[in-house]
Amino acid sequence: MTTKKQLYVLQDILGTNQKVASEIRAACIERGVLVLNLMSSPGAGKTTLLEKLAERFRDAHRMAVIEGDIETERDAERIRAKGVPAWQITTGGACHLEARMIARVLPEVSPDIDFLFIENVGNLVCPASYDLGERLRVVLLSSPEGDDKPKKYPKAFLTAQVLVITKSDLLPHLPFDVERVKKEALELNPALRIFVISALTGEGLDDLAAFLLESSRELRSAHA
Amino acid sequence: MTTKKQLYVLQDILGTNQKVASEIRAACIERGVLVLNLMSSPGAGKTTLLEKLAERFRDAHRMAVIEGDIETERDAERIRAKGVPAWQITTGGACHLEARMIARVLPEVSPDIDFLFIENVGNLVCPASYDLGERLRVVLLSSPEGDDKPKKYPKAFLTAQVLVITKSDLLPHLPFDVERVKKEALELNPALRIFVISALTGEGLDDLAAFLLESSRELRSAHA
Numbered sequence: 346m347t348t349k350k351q352l353y354v355l356q357d358i359l360g361t362n363q364k365v366a367s368e369i370r371a372a373c374i375e376r377g378v379l380v381l382n383l384m385s386s387p388g389a390g391k392t393t394l395l396e397k398l399a400e401r402f403r404d405a406h407r408m409a410v411i412e413g414d415i416e417t418e419r420d421a422e423r424i425r426a427k428g429v430p431a432w433q434i435t436t437g438g439a440c441h442l443e444a445r446m447i448a449r450v451l452p453e454v455s456p457d458i459d460f461l462f463i464e465n466v467g468n469l470v471c472p473a474s475y476d477l478g479e480r481l482r483v484v485l486l487s488s489p490e491g492d493d494k495p496k497k498y499p500k501a502f503l504t505a506q507v508l509v510i511t512k513s514d515l516l517p518h519l520p521f522d523v524e525r526v527k528k529e530a531l532e533l534n535p536a537l538r539i540f541v542i543s544a545l546t547g548e549g550l551d552d553l554a555a556f557l558l559e560s561s562r563e564l565r566s567a568h569a
Numbered sequence: 570m571t572t573k574k575q576l577y578v579l580q581d582i583l584g585t586n587q588k589v590a591s592e593i594r595a596a597c598i599e600r601g602v603l604v605l606n607l608m609s610s611p612g613a614g615k616t617t618l619l620e621k622l623a624e625r626f627r628d629a630h631r632m633a634v635i636e637g638d639i640e641t642e643r644d645a646e647r648i649r650a651k652g653v654p655a656w657q658i659t660t661g662g663a664c665h666l667e668a669r670m671i672a673r674v675l676p677e678v679s680p681d682i683d684f685l686f687i688e689n690v691g692n693l694v695c696p697a698s699y700d701l702g703e704r705l706r707v708v709l710l711s712s713p714e715g716d717d718k719p720k721k722y723p724k725a726f727l728t729a730q731v732l733v734i735t736k737s738d739l740l741p742h743l744p745f746d747v748e749r750v751k752k753e754a755l756e757l758n759p760a761l762r763i764f765v766i767s768a769l770t771g772e773g774l775d776d777l778a779a780f781l782l783e784s785s786r787e788l789r790s791a792h793a
Contacts, residue, residue, distance in 0.1 A: 351578050386611045417720055469611050
């Protein structure tokens with residue numbers, strides 16, 4: 346049973362988080378930086394997608410990455426190996442990133458970038474409750490996880506603007522119905538933009554990269 | 570920043586949980602019921618493994634299942650279709666099961682069973698902090714999630730007695746090093762029993778089923 350005291354504490358945490366997130370959002374929009382919050386189960390391919398985008402955007406578009414993990418610097422090291430500045434936040438057990446963690450790192454991030462990607466802790470549940478000040482929330486679902494996930498884990502799909510179905514190269518080996526996922530996700534959230542990609546074969550990456558560049562241009566022209 | 574008030578509330582929750590879990594454990598050991606707590610990321614194959622065990626144990630060994638999900642009755646329906654009694658706990662947003670949720674269902678479960686499987690919410694992080702009164706904690710890691718997960722999500726691997734690596738049929742299509750996972754998992758937890766299985770091909774299911782039956786016999790003979 347959740348006690349009243351517990352509920353008040355939870356409201357405190359979420360209220361404070363929302364305030365900090367709004368400040369981050371305002372500051373980044375002002376600078377023309379498109380902030381994206383990537384969330385998914387562990388191993389759905391968030392870091393691999395960022396590696397692929399780093400290769401594509403190299404020279405032409407500037408990006409930075411904030412990595413959230415419970416332990417280890419592994420993901421930030423993978424991003425830095427692509428020549429992209431990356432900050433690792435290790436939460437030491439906590440199951441999600443909070444806006445105050447981003448606010449602490451933000452002064453170190455150059456304002457002179459186009460994209461700031463925040464890779465959340467691998468968890469399809471808890472991160473969905475915490476606004477990080479992103480303009481676009483991106484939920485990734487890997488095909489091996491199964492096509493029944495949107496309705497079983499609705500909050501991430503309800504609150505995202507973008508759904509990326511990953512590892513499409515494995516589809517021939519899996520009982521995964523792409524149309525079922527699209528249908529269930531759109532029933533939850535009719536405005537969701539959906540991309541189907543494979544980091545291995547490159548399928549869908551052109552469309553996704555084009556969408557990100559268009560979103561960046563929109564942000565800059567609206568706040569020029 | 571976590572305030573003192575927040576810390577006290579968290580200690581309250583975990584303290585109460587531990588007390589209820591201990592009562593569940595004592596009652597189930599007394600009855601000779603082996604309780605297993607299955608935890609993993611979404612889509613690692615917990616329900617599918619339970620379906621396969623239901624087929625194997627049919628007639629010879631009695632099992633029941635408590636399903637934890639955020640939304641939907643889908644998993645309990647899959648288990649009931651195998652002729653196994655199943656209770657669905659929908660947490661309505663909460664990211665893990667707690668012992669009090671199990672305690673509420675337990676009076677409805679026949680004491681005349683060999684195995685009580687509890688399928689936790691698909692989440693490799695939060696469930697690891699909540700004892701449900703299980704005798705065996707089983708963490709599943711599906712091969713598509715990647716071979717770097719034990720050290721990135723250590724708590725589940727540290728607190729489990731059993732690691733089941735699933736979807737071994739996909740290994741030919743994946744950059745997944747089984748030996749690396751075994752090595753990292755055993756560095757965290759040298760007592761871990763590790764099984765590699767495929768629900769599709771049946772690989773490893775004989776060994777896992779034999780281990781479960783042996784664990785059940787041990788429990789009954791120690792508490793006869």
